[in-house]
Amino acid sequence: MTTVPSGSHAPSPAGVFVAVGGLYIAQSVIGGLTMLGLPAVLRSQGLPLDQIGLLYLTVIPWAFKFLWSPYVERFRLPAVGRNRSRSIVFAGGLLCAAGLVSIGLTGPYPLAPVLSVLLLVALITSTVDIACDGYAVETLAKEHHGWGNTAQVGGSYLGSALGAGLFLILVERIGWSYATFTMASLVILLxxxxxxxxxxRSAVETRSHAPSLLLALKRPQVQRGLMIAAIYVAAQKWGLSMLGPFLIDRGFDLASIGILNGVGSMIVGFSGALLGGMLVRLWGGTTVLILAILLQTMLLAAFALFSFDGSLPRAFIIPIAIASSSGVMSVGFVALYSQFMGWSDPKQAGVDFTLFQCADGMVSMAGGLGAGWISEHFGYPFFFTAAAIVSVLAIPAIGLLMRGMNDNAVVLAQLSDGR
Structure with a gap:
């Protein structure tokens, strides 16, 4: 892996933060549209939940991008030459925007062609993300890595606000086509x-290390980290995968859900990201991860109660939904992703970090597909209750696996010396 450029070629941390932050926002615009905005649109048109759950197939590229991450990194960082991150991002952005324009022309249904295009867009976006993550880690000096983490988590919530919040408001006001064209334009601008x-302004460099997936998978720290990631994502995300359709079925219109998603992501989500970073520094990653699961369990139990007893005032659902999907999620995932950075080998951070993200994607996809089927056949009360039980069981599992994972820097240095 290349080292941080020196001299006149070294970019400012603020410049890198703005550059990669724009990409993280753009990725989340597409993700928010696909995973939060489109399910609400489809449910408002009467599509069954098990069909809506098929949208989680778009997570497949994010779940398996570790398979091609070494090849992307080797292309991006040639043995001799300039960093090719810019070329990957430029081509990927144009292709993603073209995909959004195409579904804007065809409409949100029938679902099959829309799903096919979004799968292709997800493949492109996940590949761009490999380059973006690698560029951020290698370009920012170690003391500025927190900037990159803030850009990633904060950008994801801002992008989600645009893709799930603004998008639904635009669909309600100006229609599907123009709303989707607007999102395509945002992807280009960002x-x-x-x-x-x-x-x-990258410089010509000589690089000796070839990124390898096998080296990552051999490390015990990566192996344990993957298990932690899988359990934590199941606890945090599974119960929220049917939140949009649930709100539609309880009488909320698209504009209301859009405002909820937008306010939650832009204000609560971003604030939660900042709070999560502070809590990690004060209490450590393990404590914050377990605290976030506890809070999410209580919020899922509240959803289960409301789905049993529909007489609960709708005003109670708004703050619970925002706290669950934005507040608690952002606090917990700042802690989790900060652990990912610590568990990644600096010599091939793009590959290692991608592995952890893929565990997130695989578990999210499995939960989303299962959530649609369970909700359709057993109802929301059973679904939210089961999700709360999964969260409870995750707490002792996370606590046990995190033992011995705190001295990440020491262990990694020993492994690197012995390689």
Whole structure:
């Protein structure tokens, strides 16, 4: 892996933060549209929940991008030459925008063609993400890695606000086509700071390390980290996969859900990301992870109660939904992703970090597909109750696995010396 450029070629941390932050926002615009916005649109048109759950197939590229991450990194970082991150991002942004324009022209249903296009867009976006993560880790000096983590988590919530919040409001006001065209334009605009920013001024370098998936999988720290990631994602995400359709079935319109998603992501989610970073520094990653699961369990139990007893005032659902999908999630995932950075080998952080993200994607996809089927056949009360039980069981599992994972820097240094 290349080292941080020196001299006149070294970009400012603020410039890198803005550049990669724009890409993280753009990725989450697409993700928010696909996973939160589109399910609500489809449910408002009467599609059954088990069909809506098929949208979680778009997580497949995110779940398996570790398979091609070494090849992307080797192309991006040639043995001799300039960093190719800019080329990957530029081409990927154009292709993603073209995909959104195409579904804007065809409409949100029938679902099969829309799903096919979104799968292709997800493949492109996940590949761009490998380059973006690798560029951030290698370009920012170690003391500025927190900037990259803030850009990733904060950008994801801002992008989700646009893709799930603003998008639904636009669908309600100006229709599907123009709303989707607007999102395509945003994807292009958000990529410009990277394409014309610090990535355009890379220097010719010589690199000796070839990124390897096998080296990552051999490390016990990565193996245990993957188990932690899988359990934690199941506890945090599974119960929220049917939140949009649930709110539609309880009488909320698309504009209301859009406002909920937008306010939750932009204000509560971003604030939660900042709070999560502070709590990790004060209490450590393990404590924050377990605290987030506890809070999510209580919120899922509240959803289960409301789904049993529909007489509970709708006003109670709004703060619970925002707290669950934005507040608690952002606090917990800042802690989890900070652990990912610590568990990644600096010599091939793009590959290692991608592995952890893929565990997130695989578990999210499995939970989303199962959530639609369970909700359709057994109802929301059973679904939310089962999700709360999964969260409870995750607490002791996370606690046990996190033992011995705190001295990450020491262990990694020993492993690197012995390689």
């Amino acid at each position: 990529g410009l700071p990277f394409v014309f920013g610090p990535a355009s």
